[in-house]
Amino acid sequence: MNILVTGGAGFIGSHTLIELYKAGHTAVVVDNLANSNPESLKRVAELIGGGVTIPFHEVDVRDRAKLTQVLQQYQFDACIHFAGLKAVGESVAKPWEYYENNINGTLVLVDCMRQNGCKNIIFSSSATVYGDPAMIPITEQCPKGHCTNPYGQTKSMLEEILMDMQKADPEWNIVLLRYFNPIGAHPSGRIGEDPKGIPNNLMPYITQVAVGKRPELGVFGNDYDTHDGTGVRDYIHVVDLARGHVKALQAIGSQCGLAIYNLGTGHGYSVLDLVKAFERANNITIPYSIKARRAGDIATCYSDPAKAERELGWVAEYGVDEMCRDAWNWQKNNPEGYAK
Ligand code: NAD
């Protein structure tokens, strides 16, 4: 298939491009580079090899005219829609910018798609739509919960919008992928997560402590109702997550209508479990101290990924040691991310 990949220069998009080409698909990338560096795409092409060039258009998905040009220049079988802003704390400070970028961007994209004859989309959603989950492990049947921040609201609202569109026009095939906590990097160490400023998320913070950029990790709370008191999450290797998108194309190909899948491993690790796994896998000590809980955090969140296995034949293959090894391999080889 030929796939329009929005946000393809970003963390998950860049890894997905590699898996798409490995599976025999081709892609065109649209990204406004708001949170990425085109160097990622150069490295993706190197990793795919064989002289492949992936067409890249520096386009904002809210720009109807430019997006239409791209849709008319190529024939797309489907779109994988990663483009969006994703920093939870920033979304609390700049709610308008998050609603405008994420919601308006998706509305413009799907309108341009349907006007140009492409009604197949895979959407990057998040486990955040479950709020404080009503069940653990979380199946897709779990009711959606209250999102405590505008970023999470955009994901939940966009799910509703896309579901309504599919109901009204069954020609749409829409796959909502609810990611748990993507970490790690391509095993080559050439592409990975490149957060701007102080990382909000746990693994990039750990790797920046490991590389000496930050003195210690703050552990946000050790009084949760978990085995060691620290928050439990379902960390998933970004390469496994990327492969989940390739599998989701099968659902699109078989005219799934609407389909929703959790992409997680089904295993929960606490903050201290992850710190210990990182130390073990890489033989590095991570200094840390216990801090207050972070507003909006929940105790425990991990998936039941059985539906994706049953229906897509997808299962996460990498374990937490490989996630830690590959995250560190990327960070130590690229201490300044793509900037150097
Ligand atoms: P990322 O920031 O690395 O990638 C997103 C890309 O979208 C960036 O390259 C950015 O420049 C681009 N972009 C943003 N707004 C755009 C616009 N208006 N037009 C064109 N391009 C635009 O993030 P990521 O981690 O790769 O996440 C990809 C998607 O998955 C996002 O939608 C994110 O919300 C979602 N998601 C991510 C996580 C995670 O932990 N990384 C978890 C759940 C869901």
Ligand code: UD1
């Ligand atoms: C975050 C987002 C969520 C998004 C998800 C996937 C928040 C509040 N939520 O979830 O919307 O879908 O990423 O990427 O940001 N921790 C520390 N110290 C740190 C950083 C984190 O102790 O410096 C702890 C957190 O309290 C949590 C765990 O590590 O228990 C994981 O945190 P993080 O990586 O930010 O992911 P989530 O909070 O699960």
